Amino acid sequence: MRKRKAARLLVVSPSRKVLLFRFSHTQDALAGSNYWATPGGGLEEGETFHAAAMRELHEETGLHVSIMEEPVADRSLPLLLPDGETVLTVEQYFLVHTADKTLSRSGWSAHEMRVMTEHCWWSMAALKSTKETVWPENLVDILTKAGVFTL
Numbered sequence: 001m002r003k004r005k006a007a008r009l010l011v012v013s014p015s016r017k018v019l020l021f022r023f024s025h026t027q028d029a030l031a032g033s034n035y036w037a038t039p040g041g042g043l044e045e046g047e048t049f050h051a052a053a054m055r056e057l058h059e060e061t062g063l064h065v066s067i068m069e070e071p072v073a074d075r076s077l078p079l080l081l082p083d084g085e086t087v088l089t090v091e092q093y094f095l096v097h098t099a100d101k102t103l104s105r106s107g108w109s110a111h112e113m114r115v116m117t118e119h120c121w122w123s124m125a126a127l128k129s130t131k132e133t134v135w136p137e138n139l140v141d142i143l144t145k146a147g148v149f150t151l
Contacts, residue, residue: 001078004087007052008040008136010072010095011061012148017121019061019103020134024117029084035133036120038093053094060112062104068094072146075136082111093136095146124149 011019020036039060043052050068057063071092079089103119105112122130127140136142143149 001086001088004079004081004089005043005049005052006040006089006091007043007049007056008038008091008093009053009057009060010038010093010143010146010148011057011063012095012097012143013101013121014097014099015121015123016148017123018127018139018143018148020120020122021060021116022118022120023115025082025115027114028082029080030082035135036122036130037135038139040091049092050094053092057096059107060116062102062106063096063098063100065096065098068096073136073142082115091136093142095148 019039021039022034022036024034025031039056040053041056043049049071053068054065057065072095073093074091076088076090078086080086101121108116124140124143127134140149144151
């Protein structure tokens, strides 16, 4: 199985809410699946996780940071891609604090425009109580361990 490295972003507002995008697949190998997930994506050839995190942050949100701290979490698991290929995804999660909640879709690909249907800033309470699918499945734990949420 091919490895696919990806940088994921935990974008957090001053009110300690985390940005998630709703993905609604209708016409690819994931057709019928709907879920919420952090912004982010695969590394390009020769790119580091840090560089990919900065690029993906700008492409998917329009936000900029000058420095990207070390990742706060990682995970690996088999993942079905929209084109039907199953890969071993190797993800690193980067924490980004932002006061700017104004997002831009100008860097989105045609595929992202089709499947990323909305965004929402989620509180810990909302994440704990939702019946919707949220990826990563342990997002509350990751954010708690990173000091964003407190128990």
